[in-house]
Amino acid sequence: MVSACLLGQKCKYNGGDNYSEKLSSFLEGQEVISVCPEVAGGLPVPRTPCEIVNGVVLSQDGESKDKEFREGAAICLKLALEQQIDMAILQSRSPTCGTNQIYDGTFTGHLVKGSGIFASMLKAHGVKVVDVEDI
Known part of the structure; x- marks a missing residue:
């Protein structure tokens, strides 16, 4: 499972994406399920x-x-x-998908240790979660 924005889907808060060519190469030949929890939630x-x-x-x-x-x-x-996924590769720092760090809630760009809502849910269910920056 991969954050849709990393695959080029224009679902970021600002209408853009976080396409990662490095990730795309890493995923070659793999079955991938693309998700954006924020859009799935109706945003x-x-x-x-x-x-x-x-x-x-x-x-x-x-x-x-x-x-x-x-x-x-x-x-x-x-x-x-x-789908019994074996891994989720998620977008860094997101309040949904952030894996290692998230923004601190002050909207000043300051980061703190922590996970986003979706990343936390996956971890709680034993799913391996990887930050795209660790690929």
């Missing part, structure tokens, strides 16, 4: 940036998006478990 593209603030996902303008993030993550987790 539009583009959308206001979000960060985790005291355990709750908030947009930069202070609106809770926690329900959408958690519902989208649950949908993608269900797919991961149904």
Whole structure:
């Protein structure tokens, strides 16, 4: 399973992607399931940036998006478990897919140790989660 933005899908909050040629080469010959939990949760593209603030996902303008993030993550987790994936390669620093670090909730670009909502759910279910920067 791979974050859709890493495969070139324009699903990032700003309407862009995080395409990784290195990842694309790494995945050659592999069966890949592409997911964007934020879009699966009903969020539009583009959308206001979000960060985790005291355990709750908030947009930069202070609106809770926690329900959408958690519902989208649950949908993608269900797919991961149904498909019995052996690994998930996720986008760094994202409040959904961040694996090793996430933004600290101040919207200042400061990073802290931690995982996004979807990455945390996968880990809790024993799925191997890899940060794309570790590929």
